[in-house]
Every structure is written in C-alpha cells, then in structure tokens.
Amino acid sequence: MVSEYELRLAHLLRVQGLGRRRIRHLIELDPSLSSIYQFSISDLQAIFRLTPMKAQRVFHGLRSPKLLNSVKQDLKTTTIISLNHPRYPSSLKMIPDPPLLLYIKGSSEFLEHEPKLSVVGTRAHSGEARRKVHSLLRPVIERDWLIVSGMAKGIDSFSHQAALTYKGKTIGVLGFGFHHIYPKENIQLMKTLEREHLLISEYPPNAPPKPWHFPERNRIISGLSFGTLVVEAKERSGTFITAEQALEQGREVFVVPGSILLPQTKGCHTLIQEGAQLVHSAEDLIEARNSYENWSLTP
Numbered sequence: 069m070v071s072e073y074e075l076r077l078a079h080l081l082r083v084q085g086l087g088r089r090r091i092r093h094l095i096e097l098d099p100s101l102s103s104i105y106q107f108s109i110s111d112l113q114a115i116f117r118l119t120p121m122k123a124q125r126v127f128h129g130l131r132s133p134k135l136l137n138s139v140k141q142d143l144k145t146t147t148i149i150s151l152n153h154p155r156y157p158s159s160l161k162m163i164p165d166p167p168l169l170l171y172i173k174g175s176s177e178f179l180e181h182e183p184k185l186s187v188v189g190t191r192a193h194s195g196e197a198r199r200k201v202h203s204l205l206r207p208v209i210e211r212d213w214l215i216v217s218g219m220a221k222g223i224d225s226f227s228h229q230a231a232l233t234y235k236g237k238t239i240g241v242l243g244f245g246f247h248h249i250y251p252k253e254n255i256q257l258m259k260t261l262e263r264e265h266l267l268i269s270e271y272p273p274n275a276p277p278k279p280w281h282f283p284e285r286n287r288i289i290s291g292l293s294f295g296t297l298v299v300e301a302k303e304r305s306g307t308f309i310t311a312e313q314a315l316e317q318g319r320e321v322f323v324v325p326g327s328i329l330l331p332q333t334k335g336c337h338t339l340i341q342e343g344a345q346l347v348h349s350a351e352d353l354i355e356a357r358n359s360y361e362n363w364s365l366t367p
Contacts, residue, residue, distance in 0.1 A: 070143050074150050076101040077169055079139045082272060083129035085122045088168060095168075105130055142273045146246060147172045155179055163291040163317045167270035173246055174266035178214060178239055183357055186216040186289045186314070188307045189223025189299035194332045200299050200324055201226040202233070207350035209236035213357075216241065216292050218285060219258060219267075221251050223299045223307075228257055231265070241289045242269040243281035250277040286310040287317075294360055295320030297353070298344070301335030308335040311344065320356055322347045 070078075080091050080101065093116070094104055107115070107130075112123040129135060149156050149170045157179050160166050172179075185208060189197065201223060205215060209231055217227040219240040231238035240261045246269065249255050261267050270288065271281060289310060290296045296314040298321065301307035314321050321344040326333030340346050347353060 070148065073101060074148055074153075074169070075139065075143065077150055078143065078148060078272070079136055080104070080130075081169060082135060082139060083126055085118065085126040085129065086116075088165070090116045091168060138274070139272075146273055147176060149176070149179075157292055159184075159293070160288065160291045163287060165287060166291065167288060170268050170270060171246065171272065172266065172268045173262045174264070175237075176266065178237055178266040179268075181214045181237060182294075184214045184216050184239070184293040185353065186293040186296040187223065187227035187299065188217065188286075188289065188296060188301075188310045189227075190302055190305060190307055190332050191220055191222040191224075192302075192332070193222040193226075193300055194326070194330055196326075197223055197300055197332075198226050202230050204297065204299070204324070204347070204350050204353065205230045206234050208353055209234040211354070212236070214239065216289055218243070218282075218289050219250075219254060219261075220282075221253070225254060225257060227299075228261065232260065237265060239266045239268060239292065241285055241292070242267060242271070243285040244277035245269060245271045245273040245275035247273045248276050282306060283309060287313050290314035290319055291317055293319065295322055295353075295356065297322045297324070297347070298336055298339060299324050300326065300332040301339070302331050303335045303338055305335055308339070311335075311339050315344070320345065320360060322353060322356065 080086055109123045109127045112118055112126050149172060151166060151168050155176060214237040215227050215231040216239045217224040219242055228238045228240060244250055249258055290313050296311060296319060298307060298311050311321050323336045323339045323344045323346055325336060325346055345356060
C-alpha cells in the first residue's frame, strides 16, 4: 500500500522543473509534501528561485491530471521505497546525495542483506575479464556475499552472471525505468534478476536510458555496498568515476591490476597509485571485509 507521502514524492519527482535538490528543500520546509499543491506561481518563484516561465511549468505540472494518473498507474505494478522507509538501505542513506525514491522489482529483502560487494568495469573489456570476475567472485558468492552491479555490457553482466552461476544473490542497478531494456542483449538477464533477484532504479518505469542517468546511477552502485571492486577501467571512464565516488562515500575500493600494455587497466593502475587496495585473490577481499567489520564494531 503506497502512502500519501510516497505518492506525492513520486509525483513531484516527475514534475518538470523541480528536481531532487528543490524537493529536498521542500521536505525541509514541509515534511508532508502537501503544501506545494497550494502554492501560487509567485510562491513557487520565491521559494525555489524559479524564473516566471519555469514556475509556470511547475505550477501546471503539479495540477496535471494526466501526470498524476500516470504515476498512480505505475505504482499499481511497481514497488517504491522512499528515503524514510524502514527497508531503505542504511548504507545508501549515508551518501551525499541518496535517491529520494527507489523503484524496485524482485526480492526487496536483498536490500537488507549483508555483506554486499559492488563490482564495476569497462564495457570494452579484455579477453581475460570473464575469468577475472569468476575467479574473484566465486569464493565470496559461496560465502553468501551479494553482488551489486549496473546491468551494462561487459564486467557488469559477467558479475551478475557469476552470481547466477554460483547460486548467489545479485542486485542490478538500472540507469533507466523498468519499461525499457538496455542493452538489448541483456533481456534474459534482466528478466531473471526481476524474477529471482532484485532490480532497482531511481527513475520511473517509463524513463528511457539517457547518457546522464548512468553517472547518477553509479553513486547508487557504490553506495549500496561496503566496497567496490574495479575489475578493469580505462582512465577517466565511468568505472573510474564510480571508484572515485566510492572513495568520497568512505567506502573501500579494491582494484585488480593488469598488463601495462592494455588500455583497460590504465585506470586501475591510476587508482592503485591514488591509494585504492590492490587485490590478487578473493582472500584479499575477505580479509578486507573482516577488517572493515572489526573497525565498524570499534567503539
């Protein structure tokens, strides 16, 4: 059963011209999110510092029956979890810009499962990439670690598939809504995760993949886990940026080294130079997790 607050939040996130920053400001002013529906155009201008044109757009969006009906229809088939929901992951709450709302499909209890390990890497992977992923992940999956990744081609897909192969658990974090599939070759993988594991997205079901969605999605991938494993990364790539976000979030970053002749490992070596932890084997990950738990329990 969706609460009035969650319905309002889902609606406001779709009103063109508002966005997360302004909605956060509104939550501070009015935790129930009810007052905005009585605001005039001049109120919207003053409170959110909008131009007259943008304020008018927001005003009409708030009163659009078509938009509100679209939200209600989506919530009949999709579960949502807001930031103040008991099942919202505590680790994700701690990042600088946590999603205000998560759309989920599948086993929601996976959100509470620990430990979680995020796995990222380039789409244009080397010939060794699949073997690297399976070698590092099989031992931790068999220890009941949950694997988080982004459903992209390459390393992401290998990571989800490793969880399936070794009878583990996995979460796919999407950069688009559930009515879309990207890349198309992952249609069966996505269906399997929806049916037997968990898919999550901060985007409403009808949101198509957009270039800026994927960097935004990456903060969720790293934010869900105690650490992020970088299998392969080119310099200044999306994977590289995800690793830097994980460091900014205070999470562990583990990096697999590789040949100095491969472009897929240049980003990895840079991260190691900057202080990320080099890993040779799954045992390195297990030892790091034990140290992390001991540090977390220290008064």
